[in-house]
Amino acid sequence: MIEQIPILIVIIPLISSFLCPLIGLWRKEACHGWIVFSLSLSVLASIHTLLSIIQNGTVRYHLGNWNPPWGIECVIDHFGAFMVVIISTMSLFAAVYGKKTIEKELPGKTIYFYTIFLLLVTALLGIAVTGDVFNLYVFLEIASLAGYALIAVGKDRAPVASFRYIVMGTIGACFYLIGLGYLYIVTGSLNMEDLRILLPPLYANRVVQTAFVFMFVGFGIKIALFPLHTWQPDAYTYAPSATSVIISTAMAKTSVYALIRIIFSVFTLNFVTGFVAVFDVICWISAIAMIFGSVYAITQNNLKKMLAYSSIANVGYIMLGVGLSASTSLGLTPALMHILNHALMKGCMFMIACAFIHKAGLWDIRDFVGLGRRMPYTCFAFILAALAMIGMPPSVGFITKWYLILAALEAGQYIFVAVILFSTLLMIVYFWRVIEIMYIRAGEGEGNEIKVEEVPGSMLIPGLILAVLCFLVGIAWISGLLSPILEAVNSGFGLGVVS
Amino acid sequence: MWDFIVGHYNYWMYIGLMMIGFYAMMAKRNLIKKIIGMNIFQSAIIFFFISTSVKKGVTVPILEHGHEGHGSHAIDVMQYANPLPHVLMLTAIVVMVATLGVALSVAIMIYRKYGTLEEDEVLGNMRKD
Numbered sequence: 001m002i003e004q005i006p007i008l009i010v011i012i013p014l015i016s017s018f019l020c021p022l023i024g025l026w027r028k029e030a031c032h033g034w035i036v037f038s039l040s041l042s043v044l045a046s047i048h049t050l051l052s053i054i055q056n057g058t059v060r061y062h063l064g065n066w067n068p069p070w071g072i073e074c075v076i077d078h079f080g081a082f083m084v085v086i087i088s089t090m091s092l093f094a095a096v097y098g099k100k101t102i103e104k105e106l107p108g109k110t111i112y113f114y115t116i117f118l119l120l121v122t123a124l125l126g127i128a129v130t131g132d133v134f135n136l137y138v139f140l141e142i143a144s145l146a147g148y149a150l151i152a153v154g155k156d157r158a159p160v161a162s163f164r165y166i167v168m169g170t171i172g173a174c175f176y177l178i179g180l181g182y183l184y185i186v187t188g189s190l191n192m193e194d195l196r197i198l199l200p201p202l203y204a205n206r207v208v209q210t211a212f213v214f215m216f217v218g219f220g221i222k223i224a225l226f227p228l229h230t231w232q233p234d235a236y237t238y239a240p241s242a243t244s245v246i247i248s249t250a251m252a253k254t255s256v257y258a259l260i261r262i263i264f265s266v267f268t269l270n271f272v273t274g275f276v277a278v279f280d281v282i283c284w285i286s287a288i289a290m291i292f293g294s295v296y297a298i299t300q301n302n303l304k305k306m307l308a309y310s311s312i313a314n315v316g317y318i319m320l321g322v323g324l325s326a327s328t329s330l331g332l333t334p335a336l337m338h339i340l341n342h343a344l345m346k347g348c349m350f351m352i353a354c355a356f357i358h359k360a361g362l363w364d365i366r367d368f369v370g371l372g373r374r375m376p377y378t379c380f381a382f383i384l385a386a387l388a389m390i391g392m393p394p395s396v397g398f399i400t401k402w403y404l405i406l407a408a409l410e411a412g413q414y415i416f417v418a419v420i421l422f423s424t425l426l427m428i429v430y431f432w433r434v435i436e437i438m439y440i441r442a443g444e445g446e447g448n449e450i451k452v453e454e455v456p457g458s459m460l461i462p463g464l465i466l467a468v469l470c471f472l473v474g475i476a477w478i479s480g481l482l483s484p485i486l487e488a489v490n491s492g493f494g495l496g497v498v499s
Numbered sequence: 500m501w502d503f504i505v506g507h508y509n510y511w512m513y514i515g516l517m518m519i520g521f522y523a524m525m526a527k528r529n530l531i532k533k534i535i536g537m538n539i540f541q542s543a544i545i546f547f548f549i550s551t552s553v554k555k556g557v558t559v560p561i562l563e564h565g566h567e568g569h570g571s572h573a574i575d576v577m578q579y580a581n582p583l584p585h586v587l588m589l590t591a592i593v594v595m596v597a598t599l600g601v602a603l604s605v606a607i608m609i610y611r612k613y614g615t616l617e618e619d620e621v622l623g624n625m626r627k628d
Contacts, residue, residue: 134587148601173594
């Protein structure tokens with residue numbers, strides 16, 4: 001049983017997802033308990049995998065006992081296990097949080113929402129464990145399709161946002177498929193490990209270089225990298241609350257994971273630095289994304305849209321970490337840190353933003369007057385997450401920015417230090433605006449008795465836990481509790497050594 | 500140069516088809532036309548994969564059909580067509596159909612909400628809300 005765990009990580013949510021409608025037929029209320037149960041199993045399986053990988057190294061699992069490169073292989077290394085834990089934990093939080101919001105926003109559709117939700121989690125976990133490029137494509141498409149459906153059931157403009165995402169997302173996935181086809185033509189293999197061995201003599205080949213560009217642009221759409229982000233703000237804003245939480249944390253981060261996996265595991269560092277020179281481009285695009293996302297976030301009045309634009313800026317942070325990875329001794333450390341950090345912070349932020357909509361029907365920041373006293377605990381969690389976002393030590397946001405600045409200084413790219421500081425300044429502007437309206441600005445209701453009306457505990461507690469985690473994980477990064485993972489990922493990708 | 504163009508005719512056709520689909524997805528204002536463009540785009544990629552596995556004078560990759568007759572297990576790869584691209588495309592077709600289904604149902608949702616499938620009119624109705 002224990003040696004089957006790599007595939008069980010994917011199988012548990014998959015089987016539970018198909019059992020969900022059956023359980024819904026029997027008793028509608030049991031569905032939520034069921035998905036929380038199966039996601040808890042996933043969390044246990046992924047934590048077990050992470051711990052055993054830290055002790056014994058990479059786990060390989062051959063599906064159906066077909067040996068690679070012919071069969072499909074599951075490979076879980078430190079990076080994969082790190083992602084599996086993030087995905088399963090964040091989806092558990094989103095599922096616990098989502099119960100009340102789904103019942104209110106989608107009455108009568110809860111069973112099918114949970115079914116597709118579990119399918120989304122299955123696909124995301126699949127992306128993290130697979131060692132086969134075509135299998136990655138299939139999981140990517142399952143995740144996208146589940147994502148389209150989950151977004152489309154939202155209110156207002158959700159179907160239009162979802163349609164735009166379908167068009168963009170399909171182009172992205174198809175570009176990835178073309179790149180994959182080019183690699184298959186020249187190598188005859190689809191296994192990541194095998195491709196890494198077969199590709200080096202072909203690095204100067206135009207077909208391989210074109211394949212890389214196709215794959216990079218394809219994933220650029222999926223992760224909403226700056227000029228390809230147009231689908232993202234509306235999709236995040238109009239999606240139902242539980243969807244917003246999961247797609248802004250688990251789904252966005254998994255696409256980043258897949259991009260990093262393709263860059264470093266299939267094409268290697270030698271190819272990317274020596275033959276396509278894409279890292280400078282990534283750095284500059286990320287810098288523009290950081291400024292652009294923050295500037296747009298300032299101009300938004302819808303809190304969820306502000307957070308969506310802030311996500312574009314934060315994808316910029318992660319990709320800046322990737323872009324600088326080759327030229328510093330820190331390697332991918334800042335990027336990996338920010339994958340976890342941003343999942344925690346943005347998950348918490350979206351939970352709170354949706355709690356305001358759920359309880360008070362407020363989505364416009366200008367209407368938040370006096371909210372600090374109406375919903376004290378929710379607003380407290382918001383302040384913690386906002387401080388983490390801005391970068392108060394020892395929060396997770398501070399750690400990311402600190403390591404990114406160290407990396408930029410070491411690489412001698414001083415302009416990016418200025419960009420990081422400037423985008424932090426912009427972040428202070430837009431988060432302070434919200435906090436100022438919530439707490440300080442006096443509304444017409446001044447003097448009247450404001451009655452406290454908090455969201456239910458199932459929505460409040462996940463938000464508060466994430467807000468506290470924003471600081472605890474920061475301390476864990478400082479204390480070096482998680483550095484074995486970082487070191488293993490960096491050495492696995494041949495990073496962290498400056499020539 | 501002529502040999503280069505003729506020798507790679509399958510790739511030219513796939514690129515042409517893909518660009519038609521891409522144009523429809525980007526430039527057409529009607530949502531159904533966008534979906535059709537999306538389908539052409541995906542079909543082009545399927546043709547591309549299938550055309551890469553074409554080989555003349557070979558047989559299906561089943562041992563009994565080998566030129567040497569069955570029994571001898573010394574398999575000459577040159578006598579068989581590569582089955583893998585076809586198998587991959589079976590999966591890709593499934594993905595394509597699923598995408599089409601989701602896209603059409605979202606288009607229906609849009610039609611029910613805004614009463615039109617023209618993107619300009621949808622955007623116009625959206626602003627009125």
